[in-house]
Amino acid sequence: MPRGRKPEGEYALSNAERQARHRARLQAHQPRVVVKRRKPVDRRSRPQRWDDALAEMLAVQAECAAWFDALPESLRDSATAVALQAIVDLDLDALAEVEPPRGYGRD
Numbered sequence: 001m002p003r004g005r006k007p008e009g010e011y012a013l014s015n016a017e018r019q020a021r022h023r024a025r026l027q028a029h030q031p032r033v034v035v036k037r038r039k040p041v042d043r044r045s046r047p048q049r050w051d052d053a054l055a056e057m058l059a060v061q062a063e064c065a066a067w068f069d070a071l072p073e074s075l076r077d078s079a080t081a082v083a084l085q086a087i088v089d090l091d092l093d094a095l096a097e098v099e100p101p102r103g104y105g106r107d
Contacts, residue, residue, distance in 0.1 A: 050100045058092055 007013070013021070042049070068084040075081055 045102075047100050047102060054092070054096055058096070061087055061090065061092055064088055 064084050064087040068088055071081055
């Protein structure tokens with residue numbers, strides 16, 4: 001007594017053909033899984049974020065000053081030199097003196 005279904009065609013499917021048919025059936029019925037990654041929540045306080053941002057701006061300003069000093073004389077009149085000079089001339093010390101409010105009685 002034969003087991004299983006009767007072949008649809010003239011011959012029975014090979015293992016590879018059966019596996020390919022199974023995979024195609026699975027992909028046809030299942031929607032693609034979409035993995036959504038959440039952005040990590042920034043748990044720093046506003047004054048801490050202010051201090052971190054100010055430190056980053058001061059570091060970038062120092063890098064731009066070093067870059068401007070390293071420019072050859074032939075590039076001192078270029079657009080890059082003008083932009084670097086504008087960044088170097090910014091007065092970030094005035095921003096450093098500002099202390100942001102803590103808010104809601106947490107002074």
